[in-house]
Amino acid sequence: MQRPWRLTPPSVAEVADLPNPSQPILVDVGQFFPLKHYLGDRFPQVVHVFGTMTYQQPADPTRGLRALTLNPRAPRFEEPARFFSAHTRFYIVCHKAYGAGKLIPELTQRHAPVVRETPEYLVYDYVQQPNHE
Numbered sequence: 832m833q834r835p836w837r838l839t840p841p842s843v844a845e846v847a848d849l850p851n852p853s854q855p856i857l858v859d860v861g862q863f864f865p866l867k868h869y870l871g872d873r874f875p876q877v878v879h880v881f882g883t884m885t886y887q888q889p890a891d892p893t894r895g896l897r898a899l900t901l902n903p904r905a906p907r908f909e910e911p912a913r914f915f916s917a918h919t920r921f922y923i924v925c926h927k928a929y930g931a932g933k934l935i936p937e938l939t940q941r942h943a944p945v946v947r948e949t950p951e952y953l954v955y956d957y958v959q960q961p962n963h964e
Contacts, residue, residue, distance in 0.1 A: 841865035845924045845952045846874050855914075855921040856954075857883065860896065862924065867906040880915075881908040915959065922946070923955045 846856050856877045858866065863879035881896065888895040899905050925934050938955050947954035
């Protein structure tokens, strides 16, 4: 028996047809897994940078997202240092409710332009500052 949640693929309105199709698209882990599960490599520029836009993880590496990354079938997350050294410009897909506390105000303060808005998400075109850690 199929479960109803397996019958509905995720929305791609936030990540489809953005102005620069080769620019990486940074999404949170809750959006990353469904996109990679249902759509595979259809959106290869969609990435999740471990530790960025992720809830605090347990110190124990056998629990949480770190444990999941040990599974060979799990989609690969980008490591922060490698991602930020390789990409100075990328899109950030931010959930309006979950990002309202810290991420949206920070992106607004940095004057990152919104390139797409859906009922749930804002998509920012982010240019990294040279002194980014």
